[in-house]
Amino acid sequence: MVAAAAASPARASWRPAVPTTAACAAGRCFHVGVKRFSPANSAGLQTTSTRLHRPATAHVKSGEAAEGRTPSTESGNEESLRRDLETAIQEEDYARAAQLRDELRVLQEDGRSAVLAANARFYTAFKNGDLVAMHQAWAKGDHVYVVHPSAGRISGYDMVMRSWEMVCDADYEFPLQIDLQDVEVYVRGDVGYVTCLELVRTKGSSSWGKQVATNVFEKVDGKWVMCIHHASHFDQ
Template identity: 45%
Template sequence: MELRMRGLRPNASGDAPSFTSLNTHRWAVCRPCAFRPCVPTWRLRLVPRALHQEGGGLGPLERELDAAILREDYEQAAVLRDKLREQREGNLSGVLQANAAFYKAFGDADLPAMEAVWGKSESVQVIHPVAGCIAGRDQVLSSWQLILEGGALDITIHNVRAAATDTIGWVTCLEATKAGSRTGRVLATNIFQREGSGWKLVHHHGSII
């Protein structure tokens, strides 16, 4: 049986999924993105656990808070501090919920749910293990269709680290997968962007360990 899953190790009999054939099949329908220089608009810092990244994207409230402190209006500063904390916690919660929705769609092999998780922009990208970079919403979802055709699998995530600003969020985690006697582990980075009132996945990168 051909397995369209990522990072699975050989079972006791020594059988293993053919990554070469899987990769070839992906490239037949998925267009890789061209490598081109880009100018970063934000920076990442390593965070020790699932905490909101301090600063970034919350300028208006932060500026109001600074101004209140400068004029020694500490009552107003306390109100703004609480609002800022609530906004940061809300952003992080939204990113973590979107991340959970992604892995539920992945584990359930639910293509419509996977489509709903991803952003609408043509700038979305995915890098599956042992595959190149795939760019564009249609191409990204075509690659997931191939993977999800392999059926549902048990997938749990560990070592979750997350951060968020008002517009961008990112999560790193360890994916532990199991399908029958086969198991695998993949290190993943997921980047989310706010679209309307929700968060959508715009980049996923998985590396086998």
């Protein structure tokens, strides 16, 4: 494992070079890019960057669905609301349409908040090098995958967790410092994703690593869990 090395302000070396095959995953071959996490409290990940979009103010795309407040499934709930809304508009029942629009908006806001909370749990585990929390943050199955900076795709829950074990076992002093900027969230039914710019720095380093990240989540048994994490170096 290579220790953190000096780099340009836009990019620093800290995340191990992640294996792209099962054979490589059995060894230690990581190359890392520096990130920064700020301390997190019980409410979720806290950041020090003034540019950070916090969950309450994150940019959100239109047409999003969310985690609902009713016992029925959110995706079915959303589609039902959309159909009823279209019907109400066609029938020119605008009072009913306004009510349905508000219900749909509440559904969307709940889902965005839940996905952002899942995103915060992932970064908190990452920041602290907490493997137990990292295992809990991910969906189980062959469909999950991760792409670490400057590395290929690693597929399957077991291999993905092996890659995070390499990260957490690296010669870095945890917690890392991580800021998230330009956060956007999109949710539709039982699938959602967050895009953001990761700024990461290890203790004692004056350089920040920058990665553009896409985090995809799915809802399993009522809980949002990560199924894809893709981070690429971003140089300015």
